[in-house]
Amino acid sequence: MKRGLLLVLSGPSGVGKGTVRKYLEADPSLKLAYSTSMTTRKPRAGEVDGTDYFFVTPEEFEKAQENGELLESAEFVGNRYGTPMKEVNRLRDEGKNVLLEIEVQGAMQVQEKCPDALSIFIIPPSMEELERRIRGRKSEPEEIIQQRLAKAAGEIKTMNRYKYIVCNEDPKLAADLIAAIIRRGMESDSLNAGDECGTV
Ligand SMILES: Nc1nc2c(ncn2[C@@H]2O[C@H](COP(=O)(O)OP(=O)(O)O)[C@@H](O)[C@H]2O)c(=O)[nH]1
């Protein structure tokens, strides 16, 4: 069986990564599996432990990192986030295309370890629209919104380090464009040939 792709999706907080992902997940032909990350951030209303994230204490996070269990990790606005490696490998071995929705420092680590990863950066139509979206979500207090917006401009500057850049003006269109990138990757014989990245 052909090993699944490793897909990296990044973009500033509130750009619509989660929204676009929902469209992608609704298409079974893409054989997507979402990699649930570990985080020290507190759950938002409605978030489910083990589905949205594995919510852990700083000590538990530290232990996972020390034990070499994380494919990548980063700190983002006061919280730590990381990708558990074992599950990524298991799903790829099953032929699933594993999607990491991660911020830019982690994305750089993955691209270094796994040059075959298909990395995609989502940009907003404008900074004003990004602000409208992050505020409209009403998931964070004002202080955190400010910190995330301040970070966004620097993150957007890294977009040329990704293989693909997609603007999320309309979420269905953005998902269709990303689906085309994934299909192309699935057809490629050179991707993943001898890709041992992240094996423990
Ligand atoms: N490096 C890294 N970043 C992550 C991981 N999981 C989530 N993130 C990113 O951390 C940032 C903050 O995530 P979150 O607090 O859920 O906020 P949201 O993206 O605005 O919904 C986002 O850019 C996520 O894509 C991970 O495992 N590793």
Ligand SMILES: Nc1ncnc2c1ncn2[C@@H]1O[C@H](COP(=O)(O)OP(=O)(O)O)[C@@H](O)[C@H]1O
């Ligand atoms: N193309 C779009 N046009 C308008 N609003 C959008 C679009 N994509 C996402 N949104 C809205 O923007 C907010 C942030 O989206 P979300 O998917 O949570 O972003 P992220 O996962 O990148 O932080 C949500 O309220 C979502 O409904």
